[in-house]
Amino acid sequence: MIAIxxxxxxxxxxxxxxxxxxxxMRLINDLNxxxxxxxxEGQLELALINLCDYTRKHxxxxxxxxxxxxxxxxxxxxxxxxIFLKTIAQxxxxxxxxxxxxxxxxxxxxxxxxxxxxxxxxxQYVCFMLEHGIK
Ligand SMILES: [Fe+2]
Ligand SMILES: [Fe+2]
Numbered sequence: 001m002i003a004i005x006x007x008x009x010x011x012x013x014x015x016x017x018x019x020x021x022x023x024x025m026r027l028i029n030d031l032n033x034x035x036x037x038x039x040x041e042g043q044l045e046l047a048l049i050n051l052c053d054y055t056r057k058h059x060x061x062x063x064x065x066x067x068x069x070x071x072x073x074x075x076x077x078x079x080x081x082x083i084f085l086k087t088i089a090q091x092x093x094x095x096x097x098x099x100x101x102x103x104x105x106x107x108x109x110x111x112x113x114x115x116x117x118x119x120x121x122x123x124q125y126v127c128f129m130l131e132h133g134i135k
Contacts, residue, residue, distance in 0.1 A: 003032040004115045012126050014135055017065065020058045021118050027051040028111050035107040044103075048095065048110075052088050055114065059085065062122070069134050071125055080121060084113055 004025050011018050031047040059081040066074045091106050098106060129135075 001032060001036050003028050003111045004118075005029075010119050010123075012122055013130060014065070017062060017122075020054075020061065021122070024051070024054060024058060024114065024118065027054055028114055031107060032111050035104055044107075045092075045095070048092055048107075051110075051114075052092065055088065056085060066125060069129070069132060071128055073124070077121070077125070080117070084117070087113070 006022050006025055010021065012021070027047070027050055031044075031051050034043050034047045063074070063078050063081065066077060071077070088110060091110055094106060095103060
């Protein structure tokens with residue numbers, strides 16, 4: 001099942017960040033598909049590791065971008081990223097001990113958070129970027 005697909009309304013009007021969000025959506029969908037199909041543990045773990053690693057890189061990039069242009073809510077945005085990275089790291093550990101429905105619930109939480117972050121919270125810096133002509 002597709003958890004999220006790109007829509008131009010999700011654009012933050014910064015080409016490099018849009019490209020990263022598109023890739024994250026592909027990785028989210030991979031994870032969701034593997035989780036739904038009940039494929040083996042190894043596949044699920046690999047998809048989660050791929051998503052985790054890419055998410056961490058993306059957060060670093062996005063934070064350096066926001067800091068560079070003195071985005072006024074940089075700190076709170078960074079904190080949201082940091083909290084989520086802790087959650088995802090804990091989930092990675094928990095997944096090894098979880099079964100069936102519990103496993104699915106944990107994956108769903110990650111998918112929901114990321115989806116919500118990309119389409120709502122990241123959108124909050126768009127006005128600032130547009131007003132300052134940053135692309
Ligand atoms: Fe982002
Ligand atoms: Fe973000």
